[in-house]
Amino acid sequence: STLCTLLPLALGILTLLPHSLQGKPAEEENAGSSALLQRVKRGWVWNQFFVLEEYTGLEPLYIGKLHSDMDKGDGSIKYILTGEGAGTTFTIDDSTGDIHAIQRLDREVKAQYILRAQARNRLTDRPLEPESEFIVKIQDINDNEPRFLDGPYQASVPEMSKIGTSVIQLTATDADDPTYGNSARVVYSILEGQPYFSVDAKTGVVRVSLADMDRETRENYTVVIQAKDMGGQLGGLAGTTTVNITLSDINDNPPMFDQRLYQMSVPESAPVGSVVGRIWAKDRDIGVNAEMKYSIIDGDGRDTFDISTDPTNLFGIISVKKPLDFETKPSYTLKVEGANIHLDPSLRHRGPFKDVTIVHVSVEDVDEPPLFDSPAYYIELPEDAEIGTVLKTVSARDPDAANNTVRYSIERSTDPEKYFYIEITSGSLMTVRSLDREEIGWHNITVLAMEMNNPTQIASASVAVRILDVNDNPPSLTHYLEAYVCENAKAGQLIQTVTAVDPDEPLGGQHFYYSLAPEAASNPNFTLRDNQDNTAWILTRRGGWSQQDQTVFYLPIFISDGEQPVQTSTSTLTIRVCSCDQEGNVMSCNAEAYSLPASLSRGALIAILACIFVLLVMILLMLSLRTHRKKPYLCDEEENVHENIVRYDDEGGGEEDTEAFDIAAMWNPREAHHHLGKMRQDMLPEIESLSRYVPQACVMGGGSGDSNVHGYVLAKLLEADVDPCAPPYDSLQTYAYEGEGSVAESLSSLQSGTSNTDHEYDYLNDWGPRFKKLAEMYGVLETNSPPMW
Secondary structure, X not given: OHHHHHHHHHHHHHHHOOHHHOOOOHHHHHOOOOOOOOXXXXXXOOOOEEEEOOOOOOOOEEEEEOOEOOOOOOOOEEEEEEEOOEOOOEEEOOOOOEEEEXXXXXXXXXXXXXXXXXEEEOXXXXXXXXXXXXXXXXXXXXXXOXXXXXXXXXXXXXXXXOOOOEEEEOOOEOOOOOOOOOOOOOEEEEEEOOOOEEEOOOOOEEEEOOOOOOOOOOOEEEEEEEEEOHHHOOOOOEEEEEXXXXXXXXXXXXXXXXXXXXXXXXXXXXXXXXEEEEEEEEOOOOHHHHOEEEEEEEOOOOOOEEEEEOOOOOEEEEEEOOOOOOOOOOEEEEEEEEEEXXXXXXXXXXXXXXXXXXXXXXXXXXXXXXXXXXXXXXXXXXXXXXXXXXXXXXXXXXXXXXXXXXXXXXXXXXXXXXXXXXXXXXXXEEEOOOOOOOOOOEEEXXXXXXXXXXXXXXXXXXXXXXXXXXXXXXXXXXXXXXXXXXXXXXXXXXXXXXXXXXXXXXXXXXXXXEEEOHHHOOOOOEEEEEOOXXXXXXXXXXXXXXXXXXXXXXXXXXXXXXXXXXXXXXXXXXXXXEEEOOOXXXXXXXXXXXXXXXXXXXXXXXXXXXXXXXXXXXXXXXXXXXHHHOOOOOOOOOOOXXXXXXXXXXXXXXXXXXXXXXXXXXXOHHHHHHHHHHOOOOOOOOHHHHHOOOOHHHHHOOOOHHHHHHHHHHHHHHHHHHOOOOOOOOOOOOOOOOOXXXXXXXXXXXXXXXXXXXXXXXXXXXXXXXXXXHHHHOOOOOOOOOOXX
């Protein structure tokens, strides 16, 4: 083999190499050229070592021999080997200097090894020569086949491509040494895929070798390419790969409808935009080459229907463009064209790339709802329109051939307050309630029309009613109806600017007129000036104001608007007299007590304060006594509410039981204890205690039984009225602590009959003119009160 023939040659080179080919020392190389060449003594006999890779023998592979001139052959010199692979890949006999490889060498893994050698004295271990470096190079053999690192490959080429069109370029790599022999020289060939494709032997370019290949006939091809080293000679190593080639589509096929006549139908109630159907012009091409554009080029339905392309750009979608009416036109005919969007100019000779078909659309009759003569109505109505006024007469008809009768109604959710009513047969819309623009300015109602024979068929129309303004609201003052005048105010001074507001909205804008009410027109205190800009000034007529004279004035102001019919109102402005500083700022609007003279001494002030303190103590004491008096206790705990109840320890005998109660005790209470024999033995009546406080004259007076009872009752009534400790025996319950802790104090009516004190209602005079009538009813109206204005 090649390995066997090269190995002796390498060994011969290593052992028989003359000294003239050995490496020179560094100092000899640096020295200049000399006329006399001197031989420099060298202690080593060695050079670069070469060894073939992939040795498979059983014995270690001999690499070479190291020898020193100082070696006498007596074993006193020891050879040391260090560097890459020393001891693991390479070993040295320390006595003879022989180097062997103990592992398999692969140039593709490592091409060379750098080692260092040294000769040492075996006894002293002292180096005899400086350490030197040498290289072991691995020589290549053809042990690697070419490889396609990126295979298998995918490629595409347009269909109908010409012969020689490049498809893809392949490159195979060989790990062997390209600088040594033909081990890495690769040649390409095709093993599978003829006659469609071929490959360039040197470059590896795959090309088309058959013309007019059609994708619609066959789309995919599998090509097997081989790469062989040693220049393709016998014995070379080879590698293969697969190339999957796809023919890409070009627009070389025209579209064609699968039908020459399409039949479609659509109900007449279909809304605009509804889909009627779809058509398809098939194209053998794919992708963008099969995309279509559809159009209606002729027919009586080109204005009624429309056609568009679906999102895939393949199908034509026919839709409704205008409302349909079976009674008007029951069928339509469309002439539709489908054409390719993307055309190849080089293939126009294969055209035309379009096709035409006919579409027949039938309109189906359906029961349609009534149709109003207008989808919406607008009405204007004044707010003072009388009840029953007809706003509008709406009209709707059945569009079907049957022309059924239509009935009208109002959708109640749009008129919840029921302001309007529509006549069921005529469609007359009228008012049934009074309208108020200030409350609701617009009414948006929905009118319904329903077929009488088919109540499910209902149509609707909106009616917008605008309420026009009428001057029906009087103006009134805005903001607070209260002002103040300073005590130091002079005549003609402005104290308030008043404005009015009116909820009405006249077309020309608001215009108000102000004046004092007739009863206050000639008052000596204030006057009013109309500024003719919807405002008015309140001015003083005099000076010298004082809170001690009068604190409040009431000024009635008469206001009218400028629209017809004229609306008027009277508002009262409350004017208070206040104390002000020099700049007119209010300090106090309450009457102030006169201040004490500044000349009072400290003793006088202390005396006044002492009197006030004593007065307060007396008031508190009186209130305390009064509080205790309003908490009466029973004078005798035994006299409780049960004294007028006759107690029984056993069940009575009904109406015949006359022993339970003796009416004679009420006729003559003082003699009741003399008739104990007639009483029941199991209990004693307690009626006797009722006459404990009855005067004898009152009880004994009168002769008849009725008069005795009457006198007794009157006596007990008098006793109850004059005795504050006597509870009201006409009630079965007694409240000993009535009203304790209440702000209103006791609510009992006891002693109310003995009080001759009348309530005073003079405070009603301070409540203003609004409570004037109430003060008159209680007779406390001041007869000599100062004027209100």
